[in-house]
Amino acid sequence: xxxxxxxxxxxxxxxxxxxxxxxxxxxxxxxxxxxxxxxxxxxxxxxxxxxxxxxxxxxxxxxxxxxxxxxxxxxxxxxxxxxxxxxxxxxxxxxxxxxxxxxxxxxxxxxxxxxxxxxxxxxxxxxxxxxxxxxxxxxxxxxxxxxxxxxxxxxxxxxxxxxxxxxxxxxxxxxxxxxxxxxxxxxxxxxxxxxxxxxxxxxxxxxxxxxxxxxxxxxxxxxxxxxxxxxxxxxxxxxxxxxxxxxxxxxxxxxxxxxxxxxxxxxxxxxxxxxxxxxxxxxxxxxxxxxxxxxxxxxxxxxxxxxxxxxxxxxxxxxxxxxxxxxxxxxxxxxxxxxxxxxxxxxxxxxxxxxxxxxxxxxxxxxxxxxxxxxxxxx
Amino acid sequence: xxxxxxxxxxxxxxxxxxxxxxxxxxxxxxxxxxxxxxxxxxxxxxxxxxxxxxxxxxxxxxxxxxxxxxxxxxxxxxxxxxxxxxxxxxxxxxxxxxxxxxxxxxxxxxxxxxxxxxxxxxxxxxxxxxxxxxxxxxxxxxxxxxx
Numbered sequence: 218x219x220x221x222x223x224x225x226x227x228x229x230x231x232x233x234x235x236x237x238x239x240x241x242x243x244x245x246x247x248x249x250x251x252x253x254x255x256x257x258x259x260x261x262x263x264x265x266x267x268x269x270x271x272x273x274x275x276x277x278x279x280x281x282x283x284x285x286x287x288x289x290x291x292x293x294x295x296x297x298x299x300x301x302x303x304x305x306x307x308x309x310x311x312x313x314x315x316x317x318x319x320x321x322x323x324x325x326x327x328x329x330x331x332x333x334x335x336x337x338x339x340x341x342x343x344x345x346x347x348x349x350x351x352x353x354x355x356x357x358x359x360x361x362x363x364x365x366x367x368x369x370x371x372x373x374x375x376x377x378x379x380x381x382x383x384x385x386x387x388x389x390x391x392x393x394x395x396x397x398x399x400x401x402x403x404x405x406x407x408x409x410x411x412x413x414x415x416x417x418x419x420x421x422x423x424x425x426x427x428x429x430x431x432x433x434x435x436x437x438x439x440x441x442x443x444x445x446x447x448x449x450x451x452x453x454x455x456x457x458x459x460x461x462x463x464x465x466x467x468x469x470x471x472x473x474x475x476x477x478x479x480x481x482x483x484x485x486x487x488x489x490x491x492x493x494x495x496x497x498x499x500x501x502x503x504x505x506x507x508x509x510x511x512x513x514x515x516x517x518x519x520x521x522x523x524x525x526x527x528x529x530x531x532x533x534x535x536x537x538x539x540x541x542x543x544x545x546x547x548x549x550x551x552x553x554x555x556x557x558x559x560x561x562x563x564x565x566x567x568x569x570x571x572x573x574x575x576x577x578x579x580x581x582x583x584x585x586x587x588x589x590x591x592x593x594x595x596x
Numbered sequence: 597x598x599x600x601x602x603x604x605x606x607x608x609x610x611x612x613x614x615x616x617x618x619x620x621x622x623x624x625x626x627x628x629x630x631x632x633x634x635x636x637x638x639x640x641x642x643x644x645x646x647x648x649x650x651x652x653x654x655x656x657x658x659x660x661x662x663x664x665x666x667x668x669x670x671x672x673x674x675x676x677x678x679x680x681x682x683x684x685x686x687x688x689x690x691x692x693x694x695x696x697x698x699x700x701x702x703x704x705x706x707x708x709x710x711x712x713x714x715x716x717x718x719x720x721x722x723x724x725x726x727x728x729x730x731x732x733x734x735x736x737x738x739x740x741x742x743x
Contacts, residue, residue, distance in 0.1 A: 224645065561729055572714075589706070589707050592733055595683065
């Protein structure tokens with residue numbers, strides 16, 4: 218993150234800015250730890266001896282953005298939505314009605330004097346509202362080994378039925394998308410340069426690129442569809458599209474450009490029909506089922522086409538003022554903080570006399586002669 | 597011989613400054629005037645890859661601090677602010693350094709030009725965010741001119 222090479226090219230400076238925007242958007246490490254502590258406490262409460270659900274041996278694990286590291290600060294409120302699966306080691310067939318599962322969890326949580334006050338039963342989950350922190354959504358689930366490894370079923374209150382799901386399989390697929398494309402990219406280099414095996418931190422850096430793109434897409438979605446949330450593409454759709462079309466670029470801006478071009482291409486290819494975004498961990502699940510409604514699909518196409526054109530402006534603008542303003546249209550208020558933090562990194566490099574001026578007079582961290590210290594004076 | 601050595605170093609001559617500038621920033625146009633007591637350079641600076649390109653004028657008169665003015669694009673005061681930070685409105689020049697940080701032994705090309713690039717970078721950040729991240733000091737009297 219604090220890579221000083223952001224000074225070298227437009228792309229590296231933009232990537233650094235995007236990474237800083239993403240850092241502003243995601244859960245802070247402190248909040249993350251709090252969330253983990255909270256969900257572990259919930260798990261202990263459910264599992265403790267004497268609990269009505271303890272005999273089901275519940276295990277809790279994160280799913281969605283919390284699991285794959287793509288959390289995004291919600292617009293206009295403080296609370297992040299963090300999803301956890303509470304999986305009971307009981308086959309769904311032994312549970313009677315799917316709603317029993319939700320009832321069991323809700324009932325047990327109501328026995329706790331704090332959880333009682335925070336609890337809200339939703340369509341597929343029990344929510345604990347931690348004001349100004351996060352919503353912990355606990356999705357009770359039963360294993361569904363017949364459908365495949367890590368498959369589960371979750372109760373759906375509206376339809377009073379079980380819905381198939383596979384959050385762990387999805388997360389594994391997502392992480393694989395990073396790793397597999399990275400491997401391809403590196404193996405190309407391997408032929409050319411007899412490269413060393415990929416170092417671990419390189420791999421995690423590469424993974425972060427796709428996660429950054431997903432965070433940026435989700436944030437753009439939140440802003441663009443702010444006044445018509447029901448038309449907004451869901452996070453799973455955006456995440457899956459981005460991961461499918463990710464080609465292993467280390468640069469977030471390059472990765473975004475490629476992904477957007479591919480999405481536009483897929484939309485055109487599917488015309489006059491729509492594109493289908495299937496759950497890679499369960500291809501019988503159409504994540505994009507909402508697009509059966511033509512208005513909803515039209516809203517997606519319109520949004521993507523706007524994003525593509527604004528993104529082109531961002532990557533080609535040659536004025537800081539313009540670039541920053543465009544970025545602010547796309548991702549909102551974290552832009553100012555990101556610009557400030559980049560400037561602080563620049564200032565830190567300057568204070569540490571790391572900045573140099575090269576023969577062409579360009580400021581650099583790598584080549585040229587060191588610059589004498591100066592202190593801006595005057596009002 | 598040793599007794600005649602003068603320990604007080606002399607400053608760089610305008611010709612030496614011009615030579616250094618033509619080496620480091622050959623694209624800067626140079627004009628020597630006033631019976632060779634002052635020189636101006638006009639050239640372009642892009643402080644960071646995403647930044648605007650600015651046309652700046654650096655004026656050096658023997659015995660005075662170098663003056664830097666931004667010719668194009670015009671510097672603007674952001675909404676809500678009354679003036680530019682670290683700027684002398686009287687002669688529209690930038691406040692790049694404290695008095696002791698510059699002396700005539702230093703070359704304009706090595707100090708003043710990169711300092712100007714720093715200033716412009718922080719100006720852009722200030723214009724967008726309202727926050728001057730480049731550090732610095734403020735004089736007691738705003739109308740100070742010494743440097």
